[in-house]
Amino acid sequence: MELKNLNLQFATDAMHLPMQLARRYHAVTGKPLGITGEVAEYEVARILGVQLTPARNAGYDATENVNGRMRRLQIKGRCLLPDCKPG
Numbered sequence: 649m650e651l652k653n654l655n656l657q658f659a660t661d662a663m664h665l666p667m668q669l670a671r672r673y674h675a676v677t678g679k680p681l682g683i684t685g686e687v688a689e690y691e692v693a694r695i696l697g698v699q700l701t702p703a704r705n706a707g708y709d710a711t712e713n714v715n716g717r718m719r720r721l722q723i724k725g726r727c728l729l730p731d732c733k734p735g
Contacts, residue, residue: 663690680727688725 670681689709693700698710698721708720728734 659690660694663687674729684725684727685723689723691725692721692723
C-alpha cells in the first residue's frame with residue numbers, strides 16, 4: 649500500500665471516533681461538539697482529492713491543481729440534523 653493510501657486510511661480511521669462522539673454529544677446535550685469544520689475539511693479532501701493545508705493557514709484550507717494552476721480553496725461545513733429544514 650502506498651503512503652498516500654496509508655495516510656488516507658489512517659485519517660479515515662481517526663475521524664470515525666470523533667464523528668461518533670459528536671453525534672452522541674449532540675444527542676445527550678442538544679449542542680454541537682464543535683468539530684464540524686474539521687470534519688468538513690476531511691470529507692472534502694477524501695471525496696474530491698484536494699490537498700489540505702497545515703492547520704490555521706490564513707485564507708484557505710486546501711489546494712488543488714487545475715490545468716497546471718494551483719487553486720486555493722476555502723472549505724465551509726454545516727451540520728444538518730435529521731429534522732432540520734436547510735436553507
